[in-house]
Amino acid sequence: MIEIKQDAFQQELEANKLVVLDFYSTECPPCEALAPKYEALGKLYGKDVRFIKMFRQENRELAEKFGIRSSPSVLFFKDGQQVGEVLTGGIRRSDIMRNLDALLPGSRVKAIHASVKPKVTDAETIVLGGGPAGLAAAIYLAQAKVNTVVVDPLLPGGQVSTTHQVSNYPGFIEPQPGFMLAHNMAEQAKAAGATLKVAVEVNSVDLVKKEVLIDNHETLRAKKILITTGASPRYLNVEGEKEFYGKGISYCATCDAKYYHDKEVVIIGGGNTAVEESEFISKFASRITMVQQFPYLTANRAAQERALADPKINILFSHEPRGFYRKNEKMVVKVENLDSGETNELFTDGVFVFVGMKPNLEMINEPLDKDQWGYLKVDADMRTSMPGVFAAGDVISKQVRQITTAVGDGTIASITIAKELR
Numbered sequence: 001m002i003e004i005k006q007d008a009f010q011q012e013l014e015a016n017k018l019v020v021l022d023f024y025s026t027e028c029p030p031c032e033a034l035a036p037k038y039e040a041l042g043k044l045y046g047k048d049v050r051f052i053k054m055f056r057q058e059n060r061e062l063a064e065k066f067g068i069r070s071s072p073s074v075l076f077f078k079d080g081q082q083v084g085e086v087l088t089g090g091i092r093r094s095d096i097m098r099n100l101d102a103l104l105p106g107s108r109v110k111a112i113h114a115s116v117k118p119k120v121t122d123a124e125t126i127v128l129g130g131g132p133a134g135l136a137a138a139i140y141l142a143q144a145k146v147n148t149v150v151v152d153p154l155l156p157g158g159q160v161s162t163t164h165q166v167s168n169y170p171g172f173i174e175p176q177p178g179f180m181l182a183h184n185m186a187e188q189a190k191a192a193g194a195t196l197k198v199a200v201e202v203n204s205v206d207l208v209k210k211e212v213l214i215d216n217h218e219t220l221r222a223k224k225i226l227i228t229t230g231a232s233p234r235y236l237n238v239e240g241e242k243e244f245y246g247k248g249i250s251y252c253a254t255c256d257a258k259y260y261h262d263k264e265v266v267i268i269g270g271g272n273t274a275v276e277e278s279e280f281i282s283k284f285a286s287r288i289t290m291v292q293q294f295p296y297l298t299a300n301r302a303a304q305e306r307a308l309a310d311p312k313i314n315i316l317f318s319h320e321p322r323g324f325y326r327k328n329e330k331m332v333v334k335v336e337n338l339d340s341g342e343t344n345e346l347f348t349d350g351v352f353v354f355v356g357m358k359p360n361l362e363m364i365n366e367p368l369d370k371d372q373w374g375y376l377k378v379d380a381d382m383r384t385s386m387p388g389v390f391a392a393g394d395v396i397s398k399q400v401r402q403i404t405t406a407v408g409d410g411t412i413a414s415i416t417i418a419k420e421l422r
């Protein structure tokens with residue numbers, strides 16, 4: 001792998017059939033996460049592909065020519081022509097390999113993959129998930145001199161990194177951009193001595209052996225595993241939902257209701273969460289339209305009665321959302337009347353979706369004790385039902401899912417783990 005300046009790039013393209021180029025920046029956490037993977041892949045594919053790095057700020061002209069807007073950005077070239085995807089953000093080893101493999105003959109791909117040497121990394125604790133719970137735990141564990149590895153398929157920060165503004169995390173007078181809070185938590189964990197393996201592929205988790213296979217070749221082994229994989233909102237899976245996630249569509253009233261003071265909102269759902277959160281949102285919003293698929297609400301009777309009596313709340317029964325788009329300053333919700341089949345458009349300032357959450361436990365195959373909604377049951381010290389396996393944060397069975405509570409759970413788990421390891 002070599003680092004070059006933009007004037008040498010054309011020459012490299014002419015001299016090499018296959019070239020991969022990484023535009024990086026300094027003070028760029030995803031660039032730091034990519035650097036060791038890029039270097040290792042440079043060795044693995046080095047006979048067939050020229051690996052080049054370029055400092056983006058000093059090579060702006062070329063970066064702009066390729067339309068590069070963020071760092072890192074990885075580009076692929078064959079016979080002098082740009083090919084494949086432009087990778088950016090939390091780039092995984094497998095993303096680069098997939099693009100390179102598509103450019104090489106099958107026999108070479110086979111030989112390269114066969115030459116990957118399995119690697120074993122020993123730690124005392126593996127933290128599965130680099131959100132607030134996992135990072136708080138990593139800070140405490142590392143400060144207690146427990147060898148700790150945090151693993152995350154994405155960049156660190158969890159749900160916080162996609163939150164626009166966080167105004168209720170103590171210690172900050174002004175609201176903090178979520179990505180900054182996430183960044184600071186991750187940097188604090190690193191500074192304490194924790195190892196972060198982020199933007200990796202998590203291939204398998206063995207809670208009995210306390211082993212985690214990442215990127216198909218590295219086995220992490222430990223004495224304890226802490227599960228902090230969080231929870232994800234259930235999505236409607238309709239047009240525009242992904243596009244406007246966090247930009248007009250919210251899944252958290254505690255977090256975002258305050259931004260709708262004297263504004264109109266649409267709430268999707270009619271169960272307990274939707275109805276109880278509508279009461280909270282009603283303290284801020286001037287008008288709420290609830291879109292419920294059934295001809296009745298499914299929340300508990302007392303909450304239903306309060307919602308039905310609230311003059312700000314109007315309920316569209318037997319309606320389902322079919323898509324979202326933006327028109328000027330307004331969000332538009334396309335809804336279908338399930339009785340008549342007619343489609344209407346609701347113009348609003350924001351949308352809240354409350355159709356349930358689910359814990360991120362797809363990778364866990366062992367039968368841990370769970371509540372009726374699938375969240376992990378833990379004791380007061382965050383122990384799960386399996387020895388040596390702990391859980392903290394949104395993934396556990398509890399009433400309140402916030403950054404502060406996730407951080408608190410992570411703290412308890414880490415102190416218990418550190419004591420048990422002594």
Ligand SMILES: Cc1cc2nc3c(=O)[nH]c(=O)nc-3n(C[C@H](O)[C@H](O)[C@H](O)COP(=O)(O)OP(=O)(O)OC[C@H]3O[C@@H](n4cnc5c(N)ncnc54)[C@H](O)[C@@H]3O)c2cc1C
Binds near residue numbers: 401
């Ligand atoms: C849009 C939005 C806004 C919010 N705003 C606020 C707010 O203003 N204030 C507040 O207190 N709370 C807010 N919340 C709630 C808060 O973000 C969560 O309660 C908190 O992030 C939970 O932390 P966690 O570490 O338990 O889980 P998460 O933040 O969900 O982090 C879990 C991490 O685990 C990783 N992971 C998933 N699967 C695996 C796997 N198999 N292996 C390894 N890692 C895995 C994920 O990539 C993720 O990084 C908001 C939530 C959302 C969605």
